[in-house]
Amino acid sequence: xxxxxxxxxxxxxxxxxxxxxxxxxxxxxxxxxxxxxxxxxxxxxxxxxxxxxxxxxxxxxxxxxxxxxxxxxxxxxxxxxxxxxxxxxxxxxxxxxxxxxxxxxxxxxxxxxxxxxxxxxxxxxxxxxxxxxxxxxxxxxxxxxxxxxxxxxxxxxxxx
Amino acid sequence: xxxxxxxxxxxxxxxxxxxxxxxxxxxxxxxxxxxxxxxxxxxxxxxxxxxxxxxxxxxxxxxxxxxxxxxxxxxxxxxxxxxxxxxxxxxxxxxxxxxxxxxxxxxxxxxxxxxxxxxxxxxxxxxxxxxxxxxxxxxxxxxxxxxxxxxxxxxxxxxx
DNA sequence: GCTCGAATGTTATATGATAACGTTTCGCCT
DNA sequence: AGGCGAAACGTTATCATATAACATTCGAGC
Numbered sequence: 001x002x003x004x005x006x007x008x009x010x011x012x013x014x015x016x017x018x019x020x021x022x023x024x025x026x027x028x029x030x031x032x033x034x035x036x037x038x039x040x041x042x043x044x045x046x047x048x049x050x051x052x053x054x055x056x057x058x059x060x061x062x063x064x065x066x067x068x069x070x071x072x073x074x075x076x077x078x079x080x081x082x083x084x085x086x087x088x089x090x091x092x093x094x095x096x097x098x099x100x101x102x103x104x105x106x107x108x109x110x111x112x113x114x115x116x117x118x119x120x121x122x123x124x125x126x127x128x129x130x131x132x133x134x135x136x137x138x139x140x141x142x143x144x145x146x147x148x149x150x151x152x153x154x155x156x157x158x159x160x
Numbered sequence: 161x162x163x164x165x166x167x168x169x170x171x172x173x174x175x176x177x178x179x180x181x182x183x184x185x186x187x188x189x190x191x192x193x194x195x196x197x198x199x200x201x202x203x204x205x206x207x208x209x210x211x212x213x214x215x216x217x218x219x220x221x222x223x224x225x226x227x228x229x230x231x232x233x234x235x236x237x238x239x240x241x242x243x244x245x246x247x248x249x250x251x252x253x254x255x256x257x258x259x260x261x262x263x264x265x266x267x268x269x270x271x272x273x274x275x276x277x278x279x280x281x282x283x284x285x286x287x288x289x290x291x292x293x294x295x296x297x298x299x300x301x302x303x304x305x306x307x308x309x310x311x312x313x314x315x316x317x318x319x320x
Numbered sequence: 321g322c323t324c325g326a327a328t329g330t331t332a333t334a335t336g337a338t339a340a341c342g343t344t345t346c347g348c349c350t
Numbered sequence: 351a352g353g354c355g356a357a358a359c360g361t362t363a364t365c366a367t368a369t370a371a372c373a374t375t376c377g378a379g380c
Binding site for chain 1: 289
Binding site: 036038040041070071072074075078082096 | 328
């Protein structure tokens with residue numbers, strides 16, 4: 001028995017369902033928030049979700065560009081901006097790349113584990129980390145707005 | 161009386177001494193570690209320390225380039241790589257910029273507060289945050305190697 | 321069907337970083 | 351001192367990431 005919580009998706013999980021669920025969450029979110037999940041935006045989100053590895057903007061561009069006869073960078077960046085604003089994807093600063101938001105919203109700001117071996121990224125929830133940071137910033141009189149927390153290393157599956 | 165620890169340098173601190181101290185720390189460190197703090201490297205470090213705001217590579221390049229008749233990007237990036245490896249500067253991922261290392265070495269991995277108002281960056285030490293992260297990663301079976309922790313917001317001085 | 325704003329297309333360019341290869345410098349060894 | 355080898359630096363070119371600016375199209379609501 002393995003007691004480790006599976007934050008990194010298991011190799012043989014049903015990834016089609018994973019994508020499907022992400023897209024449905026997105027549809028629902030946009031409907032509720034009155035946001036327009038257009039074809040391009042939906043497609044970019046879907047492409048991002050095709051793996052648990054972060055996607056690079058220009059890789060997305062290449063795919064999109066093939067699909068619709070020559071798209072240019074702004075097409076992709078605008079879709080990414082929308083998805084970021086909507087909280088449907090996150091940007092991994094240390095990789096200049098984008099990953100689908102895996103958590104329900106309003107869970108504090110995202111924290112990521114990045115495996116150097118398999119290149120997968122896991123979004124984690126860690127209230128204790130949040131509260132430790134909150135204590136520290138308030139002690140220093142700093143009003144935090146945005147947190148970038150990215151931890152790279154080796155995931156449990158790659159270590160095994 | 162102000163009870164807040166001054167992680168953001170006070171407006172009227174003696175910044176010349178600040179730079180001086182940083183350069184002396186660097187000299188000492190390089191002497192001890194048998195690293196070569198060449199003229200370019202030392203100058204880049206000095207430029208980075210001319211403020212507590214992060215420096216962009218191409219801004220450094222412009223200055224260096226004026227000083228020595230046309231330097232090219234690799235000149236600056238090589239110096240930055242050296243300084244990063246030596247632990248004398250840190251890279252702020254969320255800004256694509258570089259800041260002098262303000263702490264003695266071997267203090268765990270750096271964490272930064274970034275003020276959106278005055279653009280200054282403060283390097284902080286927060287053992288509780290480190291240990292909260294350690295608990296969480298070990299719970300998840302993740303072997304952390306590198307941490308990127310950057311918190312942006314409003315510093316105490318700008319809030320006042 | 322018209323209109324206004326949002327979304328997208330298009331062209332150009334800014335910004336950030338590295339590859340590849342030649343030349344110089346510097347510590348070290350004899 | 352002279353020479354060797356590695357490290358540092360110079361130079362040119364190019365790749366990678368991101369945005370500005372303006373034209374065109376689309377789509378919901380009147």
